[in-house]
Amino acid sequence: MTATSRRIVLRALVLWGGLALLLVLPPAAALADQPFYLTLVTRMLIFAIAALSLDLILGYGAMVSFGHAAYLGVGAYAVGILAYHGVNAAWIQWPVAIVASALVAALIGLVSLRTSGVYFIMITLAFAQMLYFLGISLKIYGGDDGLTINARTDFGGVIDLASNVVLYYLVLAVLLGFLLLGQRLIASRFGMVIRGAKSNERRMRALGFPTVRYRLVAFVIAGTMCGVAGVLLANLTNFTSPAYMHWTRSGELMVMVILGGMGSLIGPIFGAFALLALEEVLSSYTQHWQFILGPVLILIVLFAKRGIYGLLGAARESAAAGPPAAGPPHG
Amino acid sequence: MVIDPQLLAFQALNGLQLGVMLFLMAAGLTLVFGIMNLINLAHGSLYMVGAYFAATLQGWSGSFVLAALLAIPATLVLGVAVELVVLRTLYDRDHLDQVLATFGLILFFNEAVRIVWGPSALFMTTPDFLSGQVALPFGIIYPSYRFAIIAVGLAVALFLYGLISHTRVGMLIRAGASNRAMVGALGVDVKFLYTAVFALGTALAGIAGLMAGPILSVESGMGEPILILTFVVIVIGGIGSIRGAFMGALLIGVVDTLGRSFLPGLLRATFNPQVANAAGPALASMLIYILMALVLAFRPQGLFPARAA
């Protein structure tokens, strides 16, 4: 067995094993009478969705969005505001949330994509701050205090989200669906243009691709996916608050992407799990867990840019051409 | 709504005071940004540490002046250490790496001050000779301490102007901001220049932290709100430009203060009160970000870019 093939086997084991564990988690948590871990992993999965969506533009398109948490807020507020007015039906909440986050992403993208480099980072941050302050000033929807949501999304009896287990499987299904979708997208001609524009925009333009339009579409898709993560987050916590849009939250999403390995889509899932787990484990030992997390982060940036997924030998240097390696077994 | 001219003058002074505070932060950040091409999110942490040093020293010695004399060098030393250990390795990295690593520094420093000084906030007192008020023409009575902040900020601005336009170091800084390769070609120890520039930026952040101490509570995380505003300032002013930082800082300080104090009232005069009460504060706090987005959308290099336009 060569080293490469051993790696492939290892990776397959980790991915399939991880998926199997995720599938059996709810009954295991119930058996152990520890519903807390179900909530915790649901939270991880939701942030995995958000991180995955950010990777789509950050890892493949080199669009360093420092305001990605804004869509988390848009999705969550769509649920919160509709629920406040007594609208809990999924067939209203979900489309509204999706359209709202797509529209917001389109607006932000239209302006931001005119800039590049550090200016792009700053302008996405500025837009996220605007939405954050908008959230604070929505007095009837709780303003700074946030808004308690009385009931989870109502799927008309088909899916009963009141059960944490059902919510968990829904979140898992959305994550896997987005992962598949993301991989298809990256492997497609569209994805090729996005990746091409990252390494050499002028060449792609010369080849006749309207790169800005392609990048805008990618930006909107990523924002919308993150909006869905917001919908799920609001359902998990029964609460929405401007804090979901705080700039440190955007920073955390970026950390998840890098920690897991950017430009791999699967990596950020690992990143989300790792960061939240680290937070959970460290914070149970010391309240000063950020004192440890901060330097860990610096070390990762300096020495382990390929992230956790890279350790499994799977993440490619994102600049490399071609679709990410063979992909997960369910891909 | 009638705007009381006296109130307007007051708020303009408040805006000016916020503006010079932002300038103290922005000057350092924009130099580091322009010369080393480094996005340093941890600049706010240096401000915070400066304030903690000052508060502690004042607590021990009871003297604001002594605290100032010791806190600024202490902050500077810490900043240089951070530059040597972490930031130096980041100069050649892409912006994403810089953002993440310095984000890590923020987490580290916010927690470090909690470990050293405890979770509760510290408080500084205004020095006795500045605890009164200054009477200005037209019946305006303004707190002496805030007046002192304005004076310190303007003095620093003058100093930087002199330094940058009339000294050899300034020439190098100017050269570095517009053409980095050239500085190396001039046979200057670039590493040393970088450390020196960073030290200067840190000292300015330390001054800002010191001056903020008697007004605000000194606490973990106090650097972030001002950091975000500072970024707005340097992006609007034009990255790498001290003049841009100065103009941008005053613009943001005044727009933010006047927006907060008058926008809700102005809206109330034009729209029905319900709409105005809901939209006024929202618009006021979003104002500077809207301004920044507009500037970036139409003049991406900022209003006063360092590189010759």
Added chain:
Amino acid sequence: MTKFLVSAAAAAALGAAVAATPVAAQTVKIGFIATFSGPGGTIGTHLYDGFMLGIEHAGGKLGGLTPEVIKEDDQLKPDVGLQAAQKLLQRDKVNFISGVIFSNVMMAIYKPVIESQTFLISSNAGPSPIAGAQCSPYFFSTSWQNDDPHAAMGKHLQDKGIKRLYLMAPNYQAGKDALTGVKRMFKGEIVDEIYTTVNQPDYSAEIAALRAAKPEALYVFYPGGMGINFVKQYAQAGLVKALPLYSAFTTDSTTVDAQGDAAIGTFGTAFWTVDLKNPANQKFVADFRKKHNYEPSTYSAQAYDSAQLIDAALKATGGKLDNKDALRDALRKADFKSIRGPFKFNNNQFPIQSYYLYETVREDGKLRQLGRGTVLTDHADVYAKDCPMKW
């Protein structure tokens, strides 16, 4: 991911093993949520120290059970508080949740806590919805409904003959409740009513506007670090002598040392003062000063009573935690010697009690808040009538 899940599963198994041991029967688990960091962090310490002194005075046990107090910091962020509450309920499976300083945190955690049928003993926050229509048989307050300390000041200002009053508070649930409270009893002109961002550090713009409005008096509600910043900046602006400052929870022992002499001569209102003459209070104050070397605040006093309340109820049930109805009946009796003197619970399970005026003075070299007479006697909050609970 795999690795983590394995460790999570192991932790879960371990948790199950611990839960199965018989030790659980003799302990009472209390989740104590408060703000321990940031400018509100001092309040958390005052609250927690009061609560723990309450346990100590009960002989280190609560109703014969060994208390296990799990501290959680909400960082004055509702979403962080909510996450802490869920952890306490689902993982630690606490019997009580107590503490809770800020009303926005209370509103965020309220629903999940009472739906899990866990008793929530507020040591501070008393937002109006919980006192009224949304009242719950699982919620008790050993403090007050948010409006009332402020209503007391409204009454005092009305009696004093103040005509033009200016109001300021942070923009959150308790801030709105506070100004509603003042306006209920004060009938003169409200010059303006300003809500500032929670934890706003700089009030220069608001102070300038306030000066221009030329009111006769100012009423503010700025708890914790906000109060320190506000009073200092108010003094720097030279307004202390020109414009009398009235407040509640703004100048108290959590803030007064940082405010310094600027606070001397300012008035506030509260349900308790450090010099209240009853044996329970004298013991509390003396022992608190001895143990902690700082002045107890209303926060410490309230939390002390939270511990006493739990102790008294568990004594009545013989240490039984599982019969919630019996436990509730015992809690409702409030059969203990409160530091505020005798009081009883209203139908919404908030206290019916008196409120006092206090003045900040220098005594024994320390800045203290001393009582200056009763403003409201046996006062019940106005929301109780909206609460459908009857008992």
